[in-house]
Amino acid sequence: MDLFFHTSIDTKDSLLSFSDEESRHLSKVLRKQPGDVVAVTDGKGTEVRVEIQNISPRKSSGLITETILHPSPKHKTHIAIAPTKNIVRLEWFLEKATEIGIHRITPILCKHSERKMIKNERLNKIIQAALKQSQQFHLPKLDELRTLESFIEEQNGGYIAHCNPGTKQELADLKSIENSTCILIGPEGDFSVDEVTFAEKNNFKPVSLGKQRLRTETAAIVACHTLALIHRNL
Template structure:
């Protein structure tokens, strides 16, 4: 199945039009023709079945024949991750985290961050592409780059499992054990630091806001690897 993304569709929509790029993909790559069936999502859980009525290289249009509301994941995972110096590695994280299942992504600006700017539009395109490729109907929310302390201050009263993964010495609970304690649908927020790790001040600040230090295993992991390990843990235990 090939999945298309049209965020403006809702349950009352009766037709959908495609821009020049999507229309070229439909006609020249997929070689679709009038009467062929396609599938579209609005990124909010709706899956639309459409029948192509207009098929032209610069404009295609489909008539909606069926609308389904698909269930969300049985957990909500928010990953707050410091972007890596290598942009390719962080973009790999965005793609794989979306494929595994994630609700929200917040890029963090930390004391030891080597990347202090991001291209939000490019990152969002990667997330949209990964959603379509993995045939999901919920588009993860991608936030702008946010300063660490500003982000933590807004989470002080958040009702969720809040965890921070860092490399400093001290007691840490395995993430799988922390998550397994919850029996119902849960919200989880996990912090992953930059390549130089969180600073001691940031770790203390997060602890004051209720973040629990967690372990992702005995090996020291790169930023993007740690973030994917956390995503996979949630997907395996709660998915």
């Protein structure tokens, strides 16, 4: 069943009005007709089934016929990533991580960061589209861009993936892991030695994602997928 997004679903209401963007998609792309039923989520675990009553490219609405509440995932993955110089690569990561299943993304500014500005509005639209495509009901949270140091100071620890020398545990070999797991992924030039030291002093454990040297967005996807597999086996 086609899944649509609505920022705020009031389950007490019997009618639901679609946004302009979703109305255009219903009418022009999918060519839905009155009587067709679609699913709608607010990204907070609520899903409603809606029977379309009125449809047009500018305004569509329907009758809520069923409400389903999806529980939050038991295990949550939080990736803090330095935005890539080529924004398309960051967008690709957000799309794929949403499909895999991620709870939160925090863009971080590091010493070697080449991109120091992002547009969250566009990135959130990419996340919403990926949520709908993958038929999920909990929208990942995208934070505002912030410095690595300020982010680390507010966390209770986690993991840091880097290419600097030193003893590291393979992320894939972790036998137990917290219900909410945070992992740091650095920029194209990697974390600096001082940044790694600061993270380790604040309870971030160094981990390896394999022997290959990975691009930023690839490393983030590997970390996201590895954690998803670990969570699945717990």
